[in-house]
Amino acid sequence: MEKVKLGKSQIEVSRLCFGSLTMTPFQANLSVKEGAYLIDYAFDKGINFLDTAEIYENYNYIREALKGINREEYVIATKTYAYTKEMAEKSLELALKEIGTDYIDIFLLHEQESIYTIKGHYEAIEYFLKAKERGKIRSFGISTHKIAGVRGAKAYDEIEIVHPIINKYGIGILDGTIDEMLKNVEELNALGKGIYGMKPLGGGHLIKNAEEAFKFxxxxxxxxxxxxxxxxxxxxxxxxxxxxxxxxPNDIKMKLKNKNRKLIVADYCIGCGKCVKRCKQHGITLIDNHAVPNENCILCGYCATTCPEFCIKVI
Known part of the structure; x- marks a missing residue:
């Protein structure tokens, strides 16, 4: 598979990045052995780039997979909600320990909303920049579901990598259109920042038009x-x-034909509302004290990570 450099960084990645949330108990609920096998299988096929996050709770899958992969040939991006030095240090140490590696290639601040949230996280940013100087991370950046987050990244040279939502219909973008997003992402590129998109299939909503969505x-x-x-x-x-x-290919298409992802809430939901508060897409609501997904759901699975009863899954 073709490899490209992420902007001005020296990090060379495959054009396809392995999104790893789907293997976890929040979605497919694969065993560690099964998940590690998929990571190794993808690597053998040319995918050397994996995206994860502290909230996904799947570092152990990656640790197992790395037993069969040359670490220097593999690129790992993870994300954290840290906003203080102490939180940032804890997040980095957790990633290093649980993945079993001496460094993380890309550390991102998770779901940054604007220049104001970036400013509010600057204590953590300073820690990550010092960690970069010590060789503990190779590059720093942000992920965002908002155009305002992309605009905010333009103001900071420290932000080298940006991970925004990009798909044909702008599904999941919280504050504008895909055209507005692309305009701002293009400006990021002109500044030399590395860009890897998320949700090209709109969280599964564009699966039936996957070829058209990927062409875009x-x-x-x-x-x-x-x-x-x-x-x-x-x-x-x-x-x-x-x-x-x-x-x-038609044979693979037939195998995947009936795969239509959806969010499931078990009958034993206690109606605590934590998932509703977590969802910035307003994709889940409480009806008669039971969580119910709606047309705004982009199947990201983040609501599942807050469920005390573990009754939400994307399947």
Whole structure:
């Protein structure tokens, strides 16, 4: 698979990034052995770039996979909500320890909303910059679901990598259109920042039009890599073919034909409302003291991470 550099960084990544939330108990609920096998399988197929986050709770999957991968050939991006030095230090130490590595390639502040949230997290940013000087991380950046977050990144040279939502219809963008997002992302690229997009299939909503959706993101010249959630060898093969050839082979397409992701809330939901408060997309509501997803849900699975009863899953 083609490899590209993320902006001015020296980090070279595959055009397809392995989105790893989907393998966790919050979604496919694969065993550590099964998840590690998929990471290794994807690496053998040319995918050397994996996206995770502290909130995904899947560092142990990556640790297991790295036993079969040359660490120097593999790029790991993770994310944290840290906003103080102490929180940032704890997040970095946790990642290093649980993944079993001496460094993290890309450390991102998770879900930054604007220049104001970036300013509010600057104590953590300063810690990560010092960690970079010590060789504990290679590059620093942010992830964002907002155009305002992308605009905020333009003001900081310290932010080298940006991970925004990019898909044909702008599904999941909280404050504008895909055209507005692309305009600002293009300006990021002109500043030399590395850009890898998320949710090219709109959290699963564009699966039935996957070839059209991938054609859209592939033709964006300033989008260096595309993170896609992968939870089976068939999905890995399908997405590699989409990146390299623009289509899914018929045999794989038939295997995936009935795969229609959805968010499930078990009957034993206690109606605590934590998922509703967590969802910035307003994609889940309480009806008769039971959480119910609605048309705004982008199947990110973040609501599941707050459920005290563990009754929410994306399947």
């Amino acid at each position: 993101v592939k033709e964006i010249p300033y989008l260096h890599s595309i993170a896609v959630g992968l939870q089976s060898t068939d999905e890995i093969d399908a997405n590699i073919s989409l990146i390299e050839n623009g289509y899914i």
